[in-house]
Amino acid sequence: MIIGSHVSFSKEELLGSAKEAVEYGANTFMIYTGAPQNTIRKEISSDLTRKAHEYMKNNGIDIQNVIAHAPYIVNLANKENLDKWHFGIDFITNECHRCETLGIKYLVLHPGSAVNHTKEEALNNIKEALKIILEDNSKTTILLETMALKGTEVGSLEDLKFLLDLNSERLGVCLDTCHLNDAGYNLSNYDELISIIKETIGLERVHCIHLNDSKNTCGSHKDRHENLGYGTIGYDNILKIATKEEFKSIPKILETPYIINTKTQKKEYPPYKFEIEGLKNKEFVENLASKVSDYFNK
Ligand code: FE
Ligand code: FE
Ligand code: ZN
Numbered sequence: 001m002i003i004g005s006h007v008s009f010s011k012e013e014l015l016g017s018a019k020e021a022v023e024y025g026a027n028t029f030m031i032y033t034g035a036p037q038n039t040i041r042k043e044i045s046s047d048l049t050r051k052a053h054e055y056m057k058n059n060g061i062d063i064q065n066v067i068a069h070a071p072y073i074v075n076l077a078n079k080e081n082l083d084k085w086h087f088g089i090d091f092i093t094n095e096c097h098r099c100e101t102l103g104i105k106y107l108v109l110h111p112g113s114a115v116n117h118t119k120e121e122a123l124n125n126i127k128e129a130l131k132i133i134l135e136d137n138s139k140t141t142i143l144l145e146t147m148a149l150k151g152t153e154v155g156s157l158e159d160l161k162f163l164l165d166l167n168s169e170r171l172g173v174c175l176d177t178c179h180l181n182d183a184g185y186n187l188s189n190y191d192e193l194i195s196i197i198k199e200t201i202g203l204e205r206v207h208c209i210h211l212n213d214s215k216n217t218c219g220s221h222k223d224r225h226e227n228l229g230y231g232t233i234g235y236d237n238i239l240k241i242a243t244k245e246e247f248k249s250i251p252k253i254l255e256t257p258y259i260i261n262t263k264t265q266k267k268e269y270p271p272y273k274f275e276i277e278g279l280k281n282k283e284f285v286e287n288l289a290s291k292v293s294d295y296f297n298k
Helices: 013-023 046-058 082-102 119-135 157-164 177-183 190-199 235-243 272-280 288-297
Strands: 003-006 028-032 067-069 106-109 141-145 171-176 206-211 252-254 259-261 266-269
Touching (some): 013 028, 067 082, 082 106, 082 119, 106 171, 106 206, 119 141, 119 157, 141 206, 157 171, 171 177, 177 206, 190 235, 206 235, 252 272, 259 288, 266 288, 272 288
Parallel strands (some): 003 028, 003 252, 067 106, 171 206, 206 252
Antiparallel strands (some): 259 266
């Protein structure tokens, strides 16, 4: 299983990220190359990148499976403010180059929200933006993420199918199990899910899976992640996606919520070490919160 989680990129850049992933027993990871909520980006250190690659090699992490995620404030669907839309295009173009500098092959991108546009306009705006981005000479593959369809979000499998007909080698899909559930896809029927994927985007386009349970019911359009087995999707349904043949060679990334430190009442403790161990053993982690807080409190 190629399994990891979202990790930080702030300490020692990629080297720090890789070290954090190894602490969790992961063999891959996902980063934002700067703060997820803004577009401020500092220059990448070639020295730390080189050290990170060496560290990964020695610790069983194949850089080919490492994922970057674009900041979620970029909205290529909204053309109301043209300067902003062009800024988004330039930013993602640069982000592709930052990925190349880091040796990362995949960049996950939220397709966007229609805001005051119709859904059709929104999809056309995204397609137009992607077309410009893909004209650039970068080799980074952009993975469009399936979205929960919260508010005016686009990003159903059908929406992604429309965007994928740009027919670029550099375009793929990242499935997010929480988002699929919240968007209305029933994850308790694995075979049906596979056939919907085949009919829409095609299995070969899937290059990353965000493994999350959901706090809300199927079709709720909410987008609130839950720890594996503690939400409405349930452990067995998530385990199938994590272990079945169709997705065997695809990196799986956890974006599940941190655990509350009962002393400070803040979500401070990453659950990933325990959730990854559970997945490897194909076993639901009972009493996750107390296991995690005991581990960090000792
Ligand atoms: Fe995402
Ligand atoms: Fe996600
Ligand atoms: Zn989400």
